[in-house]
Amino acid sequence: MLQIVLTLLFCLVAQAIPAHPYLTEFLADPASDWDGNGEVETTGDEWVEVCNPTETALDLSGYFLKDALGDGVHMELFGLLAAGECAVFYGSDAISWQQANGVTTNALSLNNSGDTIMLLYAEEVIDLVTYTTHVGEDDRSMAFYLPEGEWVLCDGLNLYGGSLEPSSTGCEPTPGEPNSCDGLVPNEQASFGHVKQLYR
Ligand SMILES: [Ca+2]
Ligand SMILES: [Ca+2]
Ligand SMILES: [Ca+2]
Structure with a gap:
């Protein structure tokens, strides 16, 4: 009996941990050449970051990005994302x-x-994030920070002085890199454990 209960518990936990990437950061109003093509473009330099919280590599094909308007997706992701790694996709990729x-x-x-x-x-x-207008200003990103599991404003390149949430942190955007800012992030092991808890 005990073995059956333990087996059921194991299955429930195993099913609850998704083998999916998740959204970790984005920048909606570029004022810099983020994609490195030599031009600052309001569309081409927008970007969205995804990270792999699992302990195995994930093939990103079959994953799509879209926004709130319209039925169509904007692009299919591509590439192989190693365990714990992050990738950034630009408007120019889309x-x-x-x-x-x-x-x-x-x-x-x-x-x-x-x-x-x-x-x-x-x-x-499988994942979504909503933002408001003070996030969509020049070179401000919003990033998913752990262990609190909340989206914070990364306004180190264009400080926000208002009182709306998410509030100013002075952190800088980290496209393609795990989100990191002094005082906001613990070690990675704690982070990924918490991501799994969030999805249960
Ligand atoms: Ca935009
Ligand atoms: Ca550019
Ligand atoms: Ca990042």
Whole structure:
């Protein structure tokens, strides 16, 4: 009997830990050349970051990004993401995907006045984040920080003096790198353990 209970418990826990990447950071209103193509572009330099919280590599094909408006996705992710690693996808990546697939070239369409970014797999939304207008200003990113499991404003390049949440941290954006800022992040092991708890 005890063995059956333990087996059931194990199965429940095992099923509850997703083998999915998750959204970790984005920047909706670029004022810098984030994608490094030599030009500052309001669409091409927007970006969204995903990280792999699992202990095995994840193939990102089959995952899609979309925003709150319209039915269409903006791009399919690509590449292999090693355990614990993060990848960043730019508006210019979305434009390339849209051109290759013969659909409207609207890049990532991250509205500066606020929007919702969704990560889909097999047409199912597996993660999302919503932001408001003070996040969508020049070179401010919003990043998922642990262990509190909350999205914080990374406004080190353009400080926010208002009182809306998320409030100013002075942290800088970290595209393609695990989110890190003095005083905000514990060690990685604690972080990933907490991510798994959040998904249970
Ligand atoms: Ca934008
Ligand atoms: Ca650029
Ligand atoms: Ca980051």
